[in-house]
Amino acid sequence: MSILDMVREAGVIGAGGAGFPTHAKLASKAEYILLNGAECEPLLRVDQQLMRMFPDEIIKGFESAGKLVGANKALIGIKGKHKEVISILRNRIEELQVGDFIEVKEIPDIYPAGDEQVLVHELTGRVVPEMGIPISVGCVVVNAETALNIYHASMGVPVTEKYITVAGDIPKRLTVKVPVGTPVIDVLKLSGIENFDDYTVIDGGPMMGPVKSDVDGYVTKKNKGFVILKKDHPLIRKKSVSIEQAKRVNRSSCEQCRMCTDMCPRYLLGHSTQPHKMMRALNYALKNVEEQKIAQLCCQCNLCELFSCPAGLYPKSANLYFKGKLAEQNIKYKPMKSEFTTRKSREYRLVPSKRLIARLGLHDFDRPAPMTEVQVNPEEVHIATRQHVGAPAVPIVNVGDHVELGQQIGKIPEGSLSAAIHASISGTVVECGNDFIVIRRG
Structure with missing residues (x-):
């Protein structure tokens, strides 16, 4: 069985939150393969620790991925502040004698350094075109934990566990490894909090992660972290506003200062996205659909809404509103050019993480x-x-079946983009439906 088939059978997906099936990504051919070790979301700590704890496995998994896509060069992108991790990686690259192929490159401590398109530019100087993906400029990007899972897949080990950071206004901040399918509440209680009545949980990082309506749910291969904050924290109040509420606030206060646009990471890469124009279209009920199409270029990094706007308004919500309307009408933005250059002001408008x-x-x-x-x-x-x-x-199991840890329980549908799933504990299948397969231990 080839490495690509092993990755496919192991159910490896993008572990950084996107969840794209890795076997499909590695079926491409690229000039560069990039390892995203930026972990730019505040408070999350998974990747930097994995790179310190499992450097050999991550390097070997990354090397395998690079060979699969036929890359000429493999670049590890990690923030320069992580001096210890950088030293470890460079030392292990030398010891493993892969330095002619793999190189560690330091990137600035900015947000969103981990955005694929920002990372591509920081590591290669190339700009992914509008509505494009990294392969458009000869790059494939994998996350650090994904590279670890690729290594495990090459050893015949499927993805059955997930590394998660639990952070925020809590007694105990930690990063843990848990079985896929674990109740989220079991992970949250590791924080030292038992009663969550006064708290709200962000599923993921504080910038892009959605606010959970409750503490129910189960860990998936995409989860990266949970940020627990008091319900009255300003960030929770801000992220809990509905699009309808945001529209009302936007209409009442936007003065078209265009800070949301001038600091937008995709705009600074040379793209046409301009959130201030979406605010204008919303506030004055403008009907020009052609101008509204640029809303589809928003990467939803939330910088405009949570940092850039001096009035604390909701430019991202305006983008989402028009994206939704355009999707309902099946209207899509079409780029007018294929090559892009960064705007001259970009170097002065990067946002430091601190x-x-x-x-x-x-x-x-x-x-x-x-x-x-x-x-x-x-x-x-x-x-x-x-x-x-x-x-x-x-599902390829039935209620009453006994399954072992690591056994495949769900296969990829014929001819579809998908990923296999595996039992994360040994036990008996007690439910088997379209949404979940439930396994009881023992």
Whole structure:
């Protein structure tokens, strides 16, 4: 079995949050393969620790991925502030004698350094075109944890566990490894909090992660972290505003200062996205659909809404509003050119992570979340059939079947973009539906 087939069978997906099936990405041919070790979302600590703990495995998985895509060069992008990790990686690259292929490149401590298109530019100087993906400029990007999972797949080990940071206004900040399908509440309680009545949970990083309506749910292969804050924290109040509420606020206060546009990471890369124009179209009920199409270029990094706007308005929500309207009409933006250059002002408008953290009101919580050996042994796991981009996995087990840890329980539908799923504990299948396969331990 080829490495690509092993990655496919192991159910490897983008572990950084996107969840794109890795076997489909590695079927491309590229000049560069890039390892995203930026982890630019505030408070999350998974990738930097994995690169320190498992450098050989990550390097070998990354090398395998690079060979699959036929890359001439493999570049690891990591923020320059992580001096220890950089030193470890460079030392292991030399010891493993792969320095002619793999190189560590330091990137600035900015947000969103981990955005694929920003990372591509920081590492290669290339700009991904509008509506494009990294392969458009000869690049394939994989996350650090994904590279680790590629290595495991090459050893015949499927993805059954997930590394997650638990951070925020909590007694105990930590990063843990838990079985896929673990109840989220079991992970949250590792924070030292038992009663969450006064708290709200952000699923993911504080910038792009959505606010959870409750503490229910189950860990998937896409989860990266949970940020727990008091319900009255300004960030929670801001992120809890509905699009309808945001529209009303925008109409009442926007003065068209265009700071949302001038600091937009995609605009600074040379793209046409201009959130201030979406604010204008919303506020004055403008009907020009052609101008509204640029809303589809928004990457939803949330910088405009949570940092750039001096009045604390909701430019991203305006973008989302028009994206939704255009999608309903099946109207799509078409780029007018294929090559892009960064705007001259870009180097002066990059947002340092420390300034962003202070603006979010998270300075007091920006502390280590050390990798911690914790036994999380749920009696039942709920393994989602759709925890990746594409079609849901098709169950290949039935209620009453006994399954072993690592056994495949859901396959890729014929001819579809999807990913396989595996049992994360040994036990008995007690439910098997279109959304979840539930396994009870023992």
